[in-house]
Amino acid sequence: MRLLIVEDDAEAAAYLTKAFREAGHVADHAADGLEGYAMAEGGGYDVLVVDRMLPRLDGLSLIRSLREQNDVTPALILSALAQVDDRVKGLRAGGDDYLPKPYAFSELLARVEVLSRRRAAPASEPTTYRVGDLALDRLAHRVARGEEEIPLQPREFRLLEYLMKHAGQVVTRTMLLENVWDYHFDPQTNVIDVHVSRLRAKVDKGFEHPMIHTIRGAGYMVRDTAR
Amino acid sequence: MTRRADPGGQGAAAQSIPRKTTTHLLPNLFRTTAFKLTAVYLVIFALFAGFVLGYVAWNARRLLDDQIRSTIDAEIQGLAEQQRQGGIRRLVNVIERRSRGPGASLYLVTTPVGERLAGNVEAVPPGALDRPGESEIEYARSVDTVETPSRAIVRVFVLPAGFRLLVGRDVEERERLGVVIRRAAGWSLLLVFVLGCFASWFVARRVLKRVDGMTDTAQSIMAGDLKGRLSISGTGDELDRLALNLNAMLDRIGELMAGMQQVSDNIAHDLKTPLTRLRNRAEEALRTAKSPDELRAALDGSIDEADNLIRVFNALLMIARLETGRIQDSMDALDLSEIVSGMAELYEPLAEEVGLSLVTEVAPELHVSGNRELLGQALANLIDNALKYGQPVEAGAATVVVSAAPVGSEIELVVADHGPGVPEADRGRVLERFVRLDQSRSKPGFGLGLALAAGVVRLHGGQLRLEDNAPGLRVVISLPQAQPKPVDMHEGGALPASTAQPNPAGLQSA
Numbered sequence: 001m002r003l004l005i006v007e008d009d010a011e012a013a014a015y016l017t018k019a020f021r022e023a024g025h026v027a028d029h030a031a032d033g034l035e036g037y038a039m040a041e042g043g044g045y046d047v048l049v050v051d052r053m054l055p056r057l058d059g060l061s062l063i064r065s066l067r068e069q070n071d072v073t074p075a076l077i078l079s080a081l082a083q084v085d086d087r088v089k090g091l092r093a094g095g096d097d098y099l100p101k102p103y104a105f106s107e108l109l110a111r112v113e114v115l116s117r118r119r120a121a122p123a124s125e126p127t128t129y130r131v132g133d134l135a136l137d138r139l140a141h142r143v144a145r146g147e148e149e150i151p152l153q154p155r156e157f158r159l160l161e162y163l164m165k166h167a168g169q170v171v172t173r174t175m176l177l178e179n180v181w182d183y184h185f186d187p188q189t190n191v192i193d194v195h196v197s198r199l200r201a202k203v204d205k206g207f208e209h210p211m212i213h214t215i216r217g218a219g220y221m222v223r224d225t226a227r
Numbered sequence: 228m229t230r231r232a233d234p235g236g237q238g239a240a241a242q243s244i245p246r247k248t249t250t251h252l253l254p255n256l257f258r259t260t261a262f263k264l265t266a267v268y269l270v271i272f273a274l275f276a277g278f279v280l281g282y283v284a285w286n287a288r289r290l291l292d293d294q295i296r297s298t299i300d301a302e303i304q305g306l307a308e309q310q311r312q313g314g315i316r317r318l319v320n321v322i323e324r325r326s327r328g329p330g331a332s333l334y335l336v337t338t339p340v341g342e343r344l345a346g347n348v349e350a351v352p353p354g355a356l357d358r359p360g361e362s363e364i365e366y367a368r369s370v371d372t373v374e375t376p377s378r379a380i381v382r383v384f385v386l387p388a389g390f391r392l393l394v395g396r397d398v399e400e401r402e403r404l405g406v407v408i409r410r411a412a413g414w415s416l417l418l419v420f421v422l423g424c425f426a427s428w429f430v431a432r433r434v435l436k437r438v439d440g441m442t443d444t445a446q447s448i449m450a451g452d453l454k455g456r457l458s459i460s461g462t463g464d465e466l467d468r469l470a471l472n473l474n475a476m477l478d479r480i481g482e483l484m485a486g487m488q489q490v491s492d493n494i495a496h497d498l499k500t501p502l503t504r505l506r507n508r509a510e511e512a513l514r515t516a517k518s519p520d521e522l523r524a525a526l527d528g529s530i531d532e533a534d535n536l537i538r539v540f541n542a543l544l545m546i547a548r549l550e551t552g553r554i555q556d557s558m559d560a561l562d563l564s565e566i567v568s569g570m571a572e573l574y575e576p577l578a579e580e581v582g583l584s585l586v587t588e589v590a591p592e593l594h595v596s597g598n599r600e601l602l603g604q605a606l607a608n609l610i611d612n613a614l615k616y617g618q619p620v621e622a623g624a625a626t627v628v629v630s631a632a633p634v635g636s637e638i639e640l641v642v643a644d645h646g647p648g649v650p651e652a653d654r655g656r657v658l659e660r661f662v663r664l665d666q667s668r669s670k671p672g673f674g675l676g677l678a679l680a681a682g683v684v685r686l687h688g689g690q691l692r693l694e695d696n697a698p699g700l701r702v703v704i705s706l707p708q709a710q711p712k713p714v715d716m717h718e719g720g721a722l723p724a725s726t727a728q729p730n731p732a733g734l735q736s737a
Contacts, residue, residue, distance in 0.1 A: 085557040102537055104530075155572060181573055185604040186538060189611055194576040217527070 001116045002044060003027040006036030006062065007051045007078070016049065019105050020112075033057025040066055045073055046116040049108070052079035052090065060093040067094035074115035078103070087184060106218035110170040117169060129164040132224030134203065134211050136164050145207060155180065156199050163212065163222040172219035196220055260434075265427030269419060276415045284408040288401055292380065295396045296361065299382045302332055302394045310386055318392070319345040332396050333366065333379055339389030348393065349373065351381075356391045359383050366395070378402070437466050441473075453481060490660065497661045497674075498539065505532040542675040546660060549601075549682035560709060561602070563593035563638055567631045570606045578614055578627060583644075585610070588630035593638045596709040597687045605683035608676035609642040609702050617644030620698050637689075637705045645699035654693040680704075 003025055007013040013029045020027035028045075030036035033054040040048055040062070048066075052059040063075045077095040079086060090098040096118075097111050129136045133146040141157060143150045152160065158180045163171055173192040177183050196212065204210040209225045310318040315336075322334045326347035335346035337356055350367040360383065365376035381395030441457050448455045456477060457470040512525030571587040578585035595602075606629075613627040624645050631640045649657055656662050658681045663674035680702075684691040689706035 088557065100541075104534070181569060183569075183573075183603050183607075184600055185607070186541065187607075188538065189577065189614075191573055191577050194580050195573075198576050 001025045001046045001113070003047050003049060003112065004030060004036065004040055004045045005049045006030045006033065006040075006054060006059065007049070008032055008054050009051075016105075016108075020109070023109055033059065033062045037062050037065060040073065041069065041071065043071075043073075047112050048073055048075040049112060050075055050077055050095075052077055052081060060090065060095070063094045074118060076108070076111055076115060078108075104217075106170070106215075107172050107174065110172045110175065110219060113169050114166055114171070114175070117166065125165075129161070129167070131164055131167045131211060131222055132209065134164070134222075134224075136161055143203070145203065150202055152199075152202060155195070156202065159195060159199055160203065160222075163220060167222045167224075170215050170218045170221050175219070262427055262431060265423050265430065268426075269423035272419045272423070273416055276419060277412065280408055280412045280415065284405065287404055287408075291398075291401045291404065295380050295398065296382075298332065298396060299361075299380065299394050303382055303384050303392070306392060306394065307384065307386075310392075315344075315386070315388075315390055318386075322346055332394060333368075333381065335391075335393040336386075337391045337393075339391070341391075344390075346393070348395075350376075351393070355381070356383055356393060359385050363398070364395075434466065441466075441470065448477065453477075453484075493661050494543065498536065501532055501536050501539070505529055505536070508532065539675065542679055543660070546675065546679050546682045549679070549686050557598050558596050559599065561595050561597050561599055563595045563602070563631055563640065563706070564589050564591050566599060566603050566606065567593075567629060567640065570603060570610060571629045573607070574610045574614065581614055581618075582625060583614060583617060584626050585614075586626050586628045588628065588632070590632040593631055593633065594709045595638060595687070595706050597706070601683045602687070605680035605704075606640070606642070608680045609704075612676055613642050613644040613646075613700070613702075617646035617699065619645045620647050633708060634705070636708055638708050640704040640706065641701060643696045643699060643701040645696060648695060648698055648700045649693055651695070657693070658691070677702075 003020055005013055005016050005020070005027055007016065007029070008031055010031070013031070017027045017029050028039065030039050034056040036048075036050065036054070037057055039045075048063075050059040050062060054062070057065075059077055059079075063077070066073065066075070074096045075094065076097045076099060077090040078099055078101055079090065080101045087098045087100075096115055099108060099111060125138070127137065127139050129138070134143070135145075136143050136157075138161065143152050143157065143160060159176065162176065162179050173187055174184075176192050176196075177185075177187050196214075200210070200212045204212055211222050211224065213221050213223055213225075215221050306318060306321065309321050313320075319336060322336055322345045325331055326334050326345070331347060333346070333348050335348040335351065335356075336344040338344060341356060347368060348366050349369050350373050352364055352366075355362070355364050361380065362383075363378065363380050366379050366381070367373040367376050378398050379395040380398055381393050384392040384394070386392055437460065444455050444457050456474045459467050459470050459474075461467070508525060508528050512522055512529075516522045516525055567589045568587060571585055571589075575585045610627070610629060617627050619625045626645065628641070628643045630643075631638060633639075653662075657674075658677050660678045661674045662678075681691045684704050684706070687706055689704055691702065691704050694701040694703055
């Protein structure tokens with residue numbers, strides 16, 4: 001994955017670039033809004049990570065300008081402004097995700113990977129997600145492991161649907177709260193973990209290979225370990 | 228590098244506030260309240276004086292006229308009697324005699340063709356004698372005064388054989404009265420004006436001086452002298468009352484500032500505690516860790532500690548933001564039922580994990596105007612607290628009840644547990660930042676959850692109160708009910724929790 005990091009704080013930028021490279025991605029860096037715009041316009045990036053407050057051209061204007069050029073490269077906004085309406089403003093400007101500072105790198109990495117995958121994904125979602133012998137039929141609302149049907153509550157279904165949609169990718173707790181419950185605050189306690197362990201009890205219990213894996217310090221991942 | 232003294236500091240701040248001085252009293256005078264009031268009173272008094280004098284003049288004139296008329300009537304009766312008894316000759320004689328008397332009335336007797344037979348009137352307007360009855364005419368007593376006629380009320384009486392008898396009285400008295408009254412009017416107007424101006428000057432000087440004094444004090448307070456207070460003259464008048472109230476307000480502001488100081492001290496203290504812990508942990512690891520694994524564990528712990536600090540900061544910033552109340556533009560029409568059932572559903576597995584059952588009683592279609600994120604978070608905090616502190620005491624049931632229902636024009640949202648509850652004396656206090664009761668100190672947390680929830684509720688124009696659930700705590704939120712939102716199928720995101728359908732659109736917005 002090719003990333004462009006637009007961040008004026010040199011230390012933060014160096015940290016991010018290094019961390020993304022260690023995670024196996026190609027990361028370029030632009031130190032201000034105009035440079036970032038020029039580099040992004042040159043194209044070829046899978047995801048843009050844009051700080052909101054930048055010299056010369058602020059992050060929101062940068063993204064808005066790109067969108068006006070019909071450039072739909074997914075953009076994640078990093079911001080020290082973390083209030084309720086700041087997120088709305090960010091997404092309205094054309095941002096695809098919003099992460100308040102300070103953040104855990106694992107959270108940023110998970111979100112950026114999801115964004116880049118979205119770009120590569122075909123325009124129409126498949127009606128059935130399959131991971132190993134686990135299948136989720138989005139139209140019939142049915143989940144089966146091999147031949148065995150697994151009954152799920154509606155919310156468990158949505159949880160599994162989200163996890164399977166991003167199979168092979170780390171999904172953090174906040175991403176789950178955002179996408180399954182549509183709330184953006186910090187869950188603080190282990191509410192999400194309890195939901196996942198319930199789901200796990202239904203999906204993985206009694207099967208040889210677990211599908212739902214806990215990624216320490218980051219979140220969860222659905223992955224087939226049978227092969 | 229040398230340290231440069233800052234000569235501007237205090238002086239610049241003082242100059243930036245335009246100082247009003249009393250040297251420009253006169254131009255200011257026209258803009259003062261005192262002047263405007265005086266002008267209004269001036270007009271009112273002038274109108275009043277004019278009305279009184281006019282009324283007096285009109286009545287006096289009518290009285291005089293009536294008197295004149297009755298005199299004339301009496302004389303005419305007398306003269307007609309004379310004429311009946313002694314014919315025209317006798318009448319002429321009587322009139323000749325009466326005409327010469329001092330203060331005599333006006334008399335004139337003419338032949339039917341208008342020749343003057345007797346009387347003390349030399350000239351009357353032509354045709355005046357042809358109209359019998361009463362009229363007001365101009366006349367001349369002698370040839371000399373024809374050019375400057377006087378006015379009189381006269382009565383013309385037609386005698387037998389066409390002789391005319393005119394009897395009248397001069398209205399000079401009435402004219403004199405008019406002059407007197409006009410003069411009185413002039414004087415009183417002048418007096419009203421002079422007194423008004425004087426009063427205006429007096430009031431302006433006295434009141435303005437005190438108001439200017441207040442302005443000066445206010446300016447010195449703004450410049451930083453927070454101990455300054457307005458002076459009280461001791462008369463107990465309006466200005467004194469104003470000054471007393473303003474002083475009370477200043478005292479209150481002082482108290483609030485002291486309170487703020489206290490809060491920031493507390494915040495500093497409560498933030499220092501986890502910072503100290505973080506530092507100690509790192510130091511400890513440096514000193515004692517033998518293996519990479521131990522170091523790693525210490526670093527993990529440090530990151531957790533740092534995350535906690537970030538949470539505290541976020542919560543504090545959010546509370547501060549809520550207190551300034553600048554969130555009005557992110558208010559939407561919401562269905563509280565969806566938020567409550569969604570949150571209850573979110574916490575239900577956690578409740579089960581800690582051995583409590585979460586009971587939800589939510590009425591459908593509870594419309595409020597608000598911010599879904601904030602209300603959701605406030606409710607999450609309350610449920611989280613209930614699960615944390617709601618382990619039942621003795622007889623209590625192991626349940627946490629979350630309910631929402633309309634009560635009058637409001638919606639009441641209740642989170643009730645059967646835990647140890649909060650003593651009545653502490654119920655106000657626990658809503659403040661960082662206040663944690665002693666028995667809860669062993670649990671994780673920072674004492675910000677309730678403060679945040681209370682801030683959210685206040686921002687939504689509602690109230691949050693703590694009640695006794697006997698046993699346990701009942702947190703009651705009242706929110707004003709709003710008009711239902713028009714159905715909008717394209718509204719993204721929020722799905723009612725009761726809807727079993729997955730939301731592909733929502734999922735794609737990841």
